[in-house]
Amino acid sequence: MSHTATSLTITDLACERGARRVFDGLSLSLEGGEALVLTGPNGVGKSSLLRQIAGLVEVSSGSISLAPADEDHPMAARLHYVGHLDALKPAMSVHETARFWADFYGGAADVMPALDAFDLVPLATLPVAYLSAGQKRRLGLSRLLLASRVLWLLDEPTVGLDTASIERLKGLMEAHLEGGGMIMAATHLDLGLAQARHFNLADVARQVTA
Amino acid sequence: MRRAFSAVLMRDLRLATRAGGGGGMAVFFFLIVVTIVPLGIGPDLNLLAMIAPGMLWVGLLLSALLTLDRLFQADFEDGSMDILMMGDLPLEALVAAKAVGHWLTTGLPLVIAAPLLGLLLNLDESAYPPLMLAMLLGSPALSFLGTIGAALTVGVRRGGLLASLLVMPFYIPVLIFGVGAASAATSAMPSGVYGQSLSLLGAVSLVSLVVGPVAAAVALRANLR
Amino acid sequence: MSTLSTSQRLQAFANPTRFMSLSGRILGPMAAVTALLLLSGLYFALLDSPPDYQQGETVRIMYVHVPSAWLAMMGYMIMAGASAIGLIFRHPLADVCAKSAAPIGAAFTFLALVTGSLWGKPMWGTWWVWDARLTSMLILLFLYLGYIALWATIEEPARAARGAAVLALVGALNVPIIHYSVVWWNTLHQPASVFRMGGPTIAASMLTPLMLMALGFTMLFVTLLLVRMRAEILRRRVRGLLLAKADM
Numbered sequence: 001m002s003h004t005a006t007s008l009t010i011t012d013l014a015c016e017r018g019a020r021r022v023f024d025g026l027s028l029s030l031e032g033g034e035a036l037v038l039t040g041p042n043g044v045g046k047s048s049l050l051r052q053i054a055g056l057v058e059v060s061s062g063s064i065s066l067a068p069a070d071e072d073h074p075m076a077a078r079l080h081y082v083g084h085l086d087a088l089k090p091a092m093s094v095h096e097t098a099r100f101w102a103d104f105y106g107g108a109a110d111v112m113p114a115l116d117a118f119d120l121v122p123l124a125t126l127p128v129a130y131l132s133a134g135q136k137r138r139l140g141l142s143r144l145l146l147a148s149r150v151l152w153l154l155d156e157p158t159v160g161l162d163t164a165s166i167e168r169l170k171g172l173m174e175a176h177l178e179g180g181g182m183i184m185a186a187t188h189l190d191l192g193l194a195q196a197r198h199f200n201l202a203d204v205a206r207q208v209t210a
Numbered sequence: 211m212r213r214a215f216s217a218v219l220m221r222d223l224r225l226a227t228r229a230g231g232g233g234g235m236a237v238f239f240f241l242i243v244v245t246i247v248p249l250g251i252g253p254d255l256n257l258l259a260m261i262a263p264g265m266l267w268v269g270l271l272l273s274a275l276l277t278l279d280r281l282f283q284a285d286f287e288d289g290s291m292d293i294l295m296m297g298d299l300p301l302e303a304l305v306a307a308k309a310v311g312h313w314l315t316t317g318l319p320l321v322i323a324a325p326l327l328g329l330l331l332n333l334d335e336s337a338y339p340p341l342m343l344a345m346l347l348g349s350p351a352l353s354f355l356g357t358i359g360a361a362l363t364v365g366v367r368r369g370g371l372l373a374s375l376l377v378m379p380f381y382i383p384v385l386i387f388g389v390g391a392a393s394a395a396t397s398a399m400p401s402g403v404y405g406q407s408l409s410l411l412g413a414v415s416l417v418s419l420v421v422g423p424v425a426a427a428v429a430l431r432a433n434l435r
Numbered sequence: 436m437s438t439l440s441t442s443q444r445l446q447a448f449a450n451p452t453r454f455m456s457l458s459g460r461i462l463g464p465m466a467a468v469t470a471l472l473l474l475s476g477l478y479f480a481l482l483d484s485p486p487d488y489q490q491g492e493t494v495r496i497m498y499v500h501v502p503s504a505w506l507a508m509m510g511y512m513i514m515a516g517a518s519a520i521g522l523i524f525r526h527p528l529a530d531v532c533a534k535s536a537a538p539i540g541a542a543f544t545f546l547a548l549v550t551g552s553l554w555g556k557p558m559w560g561t562w563w564v565w566d567a568r569l570t571s572m573l574i575l576l577f578l579y580l581g582y583i584a585l586w587a588t589i590e591e592p593a594r595a596a597r598g599a600a601v602l603a604l605v606g607a608l609n610v611p612i613i614h615y616s617v618v619w620w621n622t623l624h625q626p627a628s629v630f631r632m633g634g635p636t637i638a639a640s641m642l643t644p645l646m647l648m649a650l651g652f653t654m655l656f657v658t659l660l661l662v663r664m665r666a667e668i669l670r671r672r673v674r675g676l677l678l679a680k681a682d683m
Contacts, residue, residue, distance in 0.1 A: 056292055058435040076296040085289025090590065091228035092221075103217035104297055123681060129590055130681045143293070238580055245573060249620060253565030329552070329562045 005068060006032040006150050008053070008182055013062035015048045022048050023204045026062070032150070032180040035173070035193050039186075040201035046186035047083070049201065050153045053184070054081035066151065079151035084159075086140035090129035094120055094139055097128060098146060107147025114145035117172060118165070133160045141169060144176075152176060154185040166192075214299040215307050222311030226280075236316040237323050240273040244327045255332045262331035263341055263392035269327070270320050270345060271381050274352040277316045278377065279370035281308055281360035282430070291364075291434065301427035305361070309353045309422060317349035334396045340404060344391035344411055348384045351415040354422030355380045361429035387411040450528055451668045458661045465658045472651030479644035493557050498644050500550035502652035503543045504568075507575060510540020510656065514582070515607035518600035528664070530596035531671075533603060534586055535663035539656055541579035547572055567621035571614045578606045592671060 013026040022045035030036050038046045051057040053064055055076035066075050088097060098111035108114060115121050118138040128136065137160045144152055152173070158166050170192050173183055177195070185191060247265050248258055285291045294304055324345055325338055333341070359377035363369030390407035393399070480498035487494035514536045521529035551569050552562050563569070582602055589595035 054292070054296060056295065056435065073298055077298045079296075081292065081296060083289060083292060085292070087289040087293050089221075089225055089288070089290070091225055096224070100217055100221050101293070104214045104294070104299070106211075106213055106298060126677055126681055130678050132681060135681065235584065238577075238584065242577055245577070248565045249570070249617075252623075253570075253621065255561065255564070258565075332561055332563065 006180060006182065007067045008151060008184075009063075009065050009067065010053075011063050013049075013052065013064065014060040015045055015052060015057065016060045017048060017057075021060075023201065026201075026204050028199060030151075030182050030184065032182060033177050035177055035183040035185070035191075035196040037185055037187060037191060037193070037196045037198050038201055039188075039198055044201045046201055047155050050081065050155050050184065050186055051083070053151075054079060054153055056081070078149055079153060080144050080147075080149045081153045081155075082141060082143065082157055083155045086136045088128045088131075088136055088139060091127065093125055093127050094131070095124040097139060098142060101143050102146045105143075105147035105149075108145070111146060114142045117145055118142045118168065134162060134165065137161055138165055144172065150181050152181065152183045152185075154183065154187075156187055157185060158187065158189050158191070211298060211303070214297055215303055218294065218299070218304060218307040219311050222308060223314060226311065226315035234319075236273040236277045237319050239276055240269050240320050240323055241327065243269040243272055244330060247331070259332040259334055259396075262328060262333040263337060263396070264389050265331055266324055266327060266333070266341065267345075267385050267388045267392075270324065270349065271352065271378075271385060273320055274316055274349070274356060275374045275377065275381075276370075277312070278356045278360045278373050279363070281312055281357055282364040283360070283369060286364045286434070295430075295434065301430060302423040305357050305423040305426040305430070306354075306419075309350075309357050312356065313350050313353040317353050321345040321349055337392050337396045340395040340408075341392040344388045344408060347408060347411045347415055348388045351384050351411075351418040352381060354415075354418040355384075357422045357426040358429060361426035361433065364430065364433055383414050384411065387414065450526070451531070454528055455665060455668060458665055462658070462661055462665075465654065465661070469651060469654040469658050472647060472654055476644055476647030476651045480648055484640050484644050490558070493554060494641075496550050496554040497641075498648045500547055500554055501645060502649040503547035503550060504572065505649060506652050506656050507540060507544035507547050507572065509653070510536050510543060511575065511578070511603075511607065511610065513660075514540060515603045518603040521596060522600040522604070530592070530600070531664050531667045532660070533600065534596070535660055535667050537579055537582050537586070539659050539663065541576060541583065543652075543656070544572060544576045544579060548576065565621070567614075567618045570617045570621070574613050574617070575610070578610070582606070592674075 008030040010026060010028050014024045015022040015026075026049070028036070038049065040046060048057055052059055055074070064075070066078060070078060092100070094115065095111065098115055102108045102111050102114075112121060112124075115124060118141060120135070120138055120142065123131065123135065128139070131139065141157060157169060161169065173191070173193060177183060177193075183193075183196075244265060247261075251257065251261075282291065285294060295301060297304075299307075321342065325342065328338060328341065356373075356377055358380070359373035360369075362376060363373040366372060387407045387410045391404055391411065394404040394407060476498070480495055484495075486492045514533045517529045517533035517536065520526055521533060548569065551572065555564055555566075555569075556562055582599055585599050585602055586595050589598060
């Protein structure tokens with residue numbers, strides 16, 4: 001799939017969580033091939049922003065758009081969101097889990113390449129219940145490769161990963177960007193992406209209170 | 211889209227039948243509820259035969275209610291709901307897939323278990339076919355209407371109990387027409403009652419097939435965003 | 436699992452390992468004895484014993500019903516006893532034994548219920564009567580099912596064993612109380628018991644097949660218990676291997 005002329009545009013976005021205004025007047029844009037790292041202290045709204053883009057949190061005012069326009073798919077179906085929870089079922093095996101996601105997304109016919117990218121092939125037949133926290137995280141991240149979607153939203157993707165896995169994830173993110181994809185990540189750790197732009201959400205929040 | 215629908219359905223069936231999925235729990239509960247009745251009111255077989263259709267329906271309703279919190283709560287807690295809401299599959303279709311899975315793993319086994327429990331309550335022999343037919347027609351409504359209660363209480367602490375309170379009134383027509391069909395066969399009722407209650411029961415089920423997923427999808431959107 | 440030291444692991448496996456080799460050797464002979472007892476018992480029960488002067492041929496159901504009912508209760512006793520040993524002495528085999536006994540006991544309880552119902556049909560004209568014995572048997576089935584469901588719900592065997600043992604012991608304390616309450620409930624509604632069987636008045640021609648069948652069923656229970664225990668131990672080893680694989 002070609003990702004040329006793709007972009008994410010956020011205009012004048014506001015977010016309210018339980019009567020509290022988290023941020024207001026947030027505008028930013030992201031071009032194909034670009035990565036944006038959201039920074040800022042806890043509670044500044046990094047997770048809320050990612051969930052808003054994913055359609056999981058209501059947009060109080062402002063707009064989010066993903067170009068080029070696609071009538072056939074809702075916006076949420078054109079991006080990947082990896083949050084704090086891995087969305088795994090202990091009773092299902094690693095392979096069954098990946099198979100389900102691929103079928104649900106209408107994605108890859110063969111899930112093994114995605115599992116291999118996160119070094120999960122030796123564990124494919126194991127029930128998820130037997131995995132360690134890091135292995136579960138890797139399985140959660142394998143969703144990114146099970147269906148090709150232009151925008152990746154990653155909320156603290158490196159939590160629980162060892163250095164080798166972080167390297168692996170970094171390589172996959174670079175490949176995604178090279179293919180014209182976009183990445184927006186909220187993280188406290190440096191992901192080590194050379195070309196990543198940084199965006200401190202605290203700056204927007206300060207404007208609100210000022 | 212059909213692929214996503216069947217993927218969700220197959221996953222729910224698989225999870226329900228795996229260890230800890232609680233697939234057999236509803237049938238077990240049904241059995242206990244029906245057993246408690248004679249212990250409460252006495253072993254008089256004539257009396258039991260008279261109340262059997264009603265008791266079986268009440269037992270079926272309670273057992274179906276018991277498993278409602280399984281519909282969305284677990285998926286909400288482990289983050290699966292986020293992903294399920296982000297596919298090409300419309301939320302209404304997602305709810306329908308889950309309702310079908312719920313019916314196949316609780317409603318259908320309960321209907322199959324009902325004749326056995328009819329033996330315990332000395333149900334009249336002529337009442338078996340109409341009772342089974344009525345339960346087969348009415349039980350999908352229990353799953354589809356149940357999605358509304360489950361969707362309204364997703365993320366709420368002790369939501370299972372609240373969902374039961376919310377949904378029980380919706381179940382009342384199913385109960386009334388269902389019992390009507392079974393007792394029309396045993397007691398002296400006007401001749402048209404049997405056919406009438408079955409068609410009304412079918413109508414309630416058909417309406418619930420639409421109302422359930424639509425209302426549940428609205429509730430899920432309001433609740434989770 | 437990974438918190439155990441190597442010596443602890445070895446100690447925990449020493450007994451099951453010895454059990455595996457021992458049970459593997461006696462399983463064949465035991466199955467042969469069981470088959471012999473059941474075949475001879477069935478021969479006497481079905482062919483070489485007189486029909487009852489009152490019940491006719493249906494009395495032959497008794498040769499299956501009575502041993503099943505007896506094993507249903509013995510199964511629960513074994514389960515509760517093993518649970519107590521598991522809880523007090525932390526013996527790994529005791530937990531395995533309790534878990535393995537439950538489905539067999541439940542199966543015999545179900546068999547006792549079905550045969551009781553079949554036996555009752557010509558006597559009562561209906562498949563089920565809320566007789567004190569049958570009702571107690573049904574509640575015993577619930578106790579078994581609850582126990583099995585609890586095992587199925589908790590993934591970690593050590594934790595499941597503890598909880599299930601408590602349930603089995605409370606259940607064992609409750610069984611006499613439940614039985615007494617059901618009998619009391621029953622006499623309240625119908626003074627004379629309809630369902631009478633066994634007792635010292637039984638004819639010798641019926642006693643031989645009954646004893647043979649009871650013995651055969653008991654042997655069958657023990658043989659099945661051994662098979663299930665072996666399967667359970669192997670299942671845990673597989674689980675351990677899989678967990679070790681995830682550790683790598």
